[in-house]
Amino acid sequence: MAPGALRLLPKVELHVHLEGSFTLERIKELARVAGESLPEPAEALFDVRDLATFLHRLDWWCGLVRSEEEAEAQAHGFASWLGGEGVAYAEVTVNPTHWSGLPRPALLRAVDAGFSRAAGEGGADCRVVVSLLRSQSGEEALGLVRELEREMPPRVVGLGVDGNEASAGWTGPRLAPAFRAAASLGLGLTAHAGESSGPEGVRSALDDLGVSRIDHGVRAVEEPGLVARLAREGRTLNVCLTSNVRLLFGDLAGHPLASLVAAGVPVTINTDDPLLLGTTMAKELELAASVCGWEAGDLLAATGVAVEAAFCTEPEREVLRHLLLAGWDSWAQPG
Numbered sequence: 001m002a003p004g005a006l007r008l009l010p011k012v013e014l015h016v017h018l019e020g021s022f023t024l025e026r027i028k029e030l031a032r033v034a035g036e037s038l039p040e041p042a043e044a045l046f047d048v049r050d051l052a053t054f055l056h057r058l059d060w061w062c063g064l065v066r067s068e069e070e071a072e073a074q075a076h077g078f079a080s081w082l083g084g085e086g087v088a089y090a091e092v093t094v095n096p097t098h099w100s101g102l103p104r105p106a107l108l109r110a111v112d113a114g115f116s117r118a119a120g121e122g123g124a125d126c127r128v129v130v131s132l133l134r135s136q137s138g139e140e141a142l143g144l145v146r147e148l149e150r151e152m153p154p155r156v157v158g159l160g161v162d163g164n165e166a167s168a169g170w171t172g173p174r175l176a177p178a179f180r181a182a183a184s185l186g187l188g189l190t191a192h193a194g195e196s197s198g199p200e201g202v203r204s205a206l207d208d209l210g211v212s213r214i215d216h217g218v219r220a221v222e223e224p225g226l227v228a229r230l231a232r233e234g235r236t237l238n239v240c241l242t243s244n245v246r247l248l249f250g251d252l253a254g255h256p257l258a259s260l261v262a263a264g265v266p267v268t269i270n271t272d273d274p275l276l277l278g279t280t281m282a283k284e285l286e287l288a289a290s291v292c293g294w295e296a297g298d299l300l301a302a303t304g305v306a307v308e309a310a311f312c313t314e315p316e317r318e319v320l321r322h323l324l325l326a327g328w329d330s331w332a333q334p335g
């Protein structure tokens with residue numbers, strides 16, 4: 001593969017967080033405007049190795065965003081950056097609990113506006129997956145969905161849940177009514193599981209929450225019967241290699257991506273928190289190619305899995321299929 005070629009090809013991403021879209025420069029600027037000092041030296045802010053610390057940091061810097069203009073600018077800047085990385089379409093997770101400086105409807109309106117402005121300028125076409133926090137009560141979760149029912153920003157396409165399963169415990173039954181209500185509104189359903197939880201978290205996401213996708217899900221590999229079920233039922237795992245190496249496995253050699261692919265599980269390749277982790281979609285696809293021995297045609301196929309699992313409308317999916325084939329055409333011909 002020619003170096004840098006992947007960066008230019010149209011790509012699709014389903015597992016990426018707006019909370020992880022900040023640069024250090026942007027954080028320093030927001031802190032200055034908010035009149036707050038950094039809790040650590042700037043160069044240490046992104047050096048996180050455990051999920052609990054990571055989530056705590058997200059709360060702090062997202063909380064620096066205190067106006068709709070700042071939130072709009074964050075969304076616009078990120079969608080523009082993704083576009084520059086060749087991402088044609090992305091479903092961006094936004095968890096309003098991290099953004100303590102803005103009321104939830106104002107945040108979602110501002111993000112929607114920022115994404116629309118970027119798309120109009122040739123940036124990535126970004127949609128929003130609104131995410132619950134694992135530790136929220138069932139009532140709070142249902143409250144968010146009722147709020148979306150009253151005011152649904154046009155780019156919202158799904159409901160998810162993220163946060164630390166290890167500390168929040170068994171949450172599937174508690175959040176199930178919110179997921180059922182979201183499904184009745186036509187939203188796609190996804191859940192972080194099988195990262196800070198084991199196979200039982202993945203099973204709960206499937207059985208209690210009824211999701212069609214799992215964000216991470218990689219620890220399903222610990223239970224062969226569950227891997228077979230994911231393959232049989234065509235539930236997609238949105239895998240993030242760099243993130244998993246940093247927070248879970250320690251090195252790429254221990255990552256189960258190749259086993260999951262070999263078992264027939266639909267898998268997509270994603271960045272999770274690209275600016276914070278110093279990664280891009282092109283880098284993640286290159287890593288996946290090295291782990292699985294993929295050639296160009298396999299990378300196109302993995303991108304195609306993301307198109308099929310996206311929460312967009314069927315006409316939009318058809319447009320994405322054509323976009324991918326046209327963009328990858330000469331580069332990814334088999335043989």
Ligand SMILES: [Zn+2]
Pocket residue numbers: 015016017162192215272
């Ligand atoms: Zn994630």
